[in-house]
Amino acid sequence: MNVKSNDSFDNRDILCPYCKGKLTVSAHCISMPCRHCNKHINVKEIIFPSDQKQISSIGKRRVICFKCSREIFTDEKAQAVTCQHCYNRNDLSNHKITTLLGKNLQTYGTLHLKKRGKIEISNILVGNAVVQGRIQGDVFAMDTVEILKHGEICGNITCRKLIVKKGGTFSGMVEMLDAGSN
Structure with a gap:
C-alpha cells in the first residue's frame, strides 16, 4: 500500500511585507529570509497576527504614504504619521x-x-x-x-x-x- 502524505494543509502562501514577493511557507515556520529581497520576515506574525493588530479600526485613519505609496493606519486625531516602511513623515494636519x-x-x-x-x-x-x-x-x-x-x-x-x-x-x-x- 502506497500512502502519500499531503503536506499542502501545513503550507501557507504569504506575501513578503517588504517586496510583496509571494512565498510558500510551512504553517509551523517562525521566521525566515525572503527569497526575493533577502530581508528577514516574521512569518509567525503574518500567519497569526497578534491581538494588537486585530483591534477594531474604529477611530483609525487610513492614509497612503506620500513617498512609497504604501498603506498606513493611524489614529484619526493624529497630526502626522511616520511610514513604517520608508520612515517618511506624512503630514495629516490642516x-x-x-x-x-x-x-x-x-x-x-x-x-x-x-x-x-x-x-x-x-x-x-x-x-x-x-x-x-x-x-x-x-x-x-x-x-x-x-x-x-x-x-x-x-x-x-x-x-x-x-x-x-x-x-x-x-x-x-x-x-x-x-x-x-x-
Missing part, C-alpha cells in the same frame, strides 16, 4: 495660509488659503483645499477643491469635486478622480 508660501505642501489635511495668502510653488498635495487667495501651481486634492470669492488658481487641478464660487477664477486643466479611487 494648514491655514495667510501670507506667501514658497515651498512644496503635502498634507492629508485641509488647506485653507486666506484672502491675502499666496502660494507660488509647482505642486500642492492636500486632502481638501479652500482657496480665497492665489495659487500659482498644480493642485492635487484627494477630495474637494473649493475656490471662493477672490480665490484664484493658475495651474492644473486634480480632485474628486471642484467648486468655483461666484468671483473665483481658475485657469488651467481639471482632471476628475473616480469616487472610489485613492
Whole structure:
C-alpha cells in the first residue's frame, strides 16, 4: 500500500511585507529570509497576527504614504504619521495660509488659503483645499477643491469635486478622480 502524505494543509502562501514577493511557507515556520529581497520576515506574525493588530479600526485613519505609496493606519486625531516602511513623515494636519508660501505642501489635511495668502510653488498635495487667495501651481486634492470669492488658481487641478464660487477664477486643466479611487 502506497500512502502519500499531503503536506499542502501545513503550507501557507504569504506575501513578503517588504517586496510583496509571494512565498510558500510551512504553517509551523517562525521566521525566515525572503527569497526575493533577502530581508528577514516574521512569518509567525503574518500567519497569526497578534491581538494588537486585530483591534477594531474604529477611530483609525487610513492614509497612503506620500513617498512609497504604501498603506498606513493611524489614529484619526493624529497630526502626522511616520511610514513604517520608508520612515517618511506624512503630514495629516490642516494648514491655514495667510501670507506667501514658497515651498512644496503635502498634507492629508485641509488647506485653507486666506484672502491675502499666496502660494507660488509647482505642486500642492492636500486632502481638501479652500482657496480665497492665489495659487500659482498644480493642485492635487484627494477630495474637494473649493475656490471662493477672490480665490484664484493658475495651474492644473486634480480632485474628486471642484467648486468655483461666484468671483473665483481658475485657469488651467481639471482632471476628475473616480469616487472610489485613492
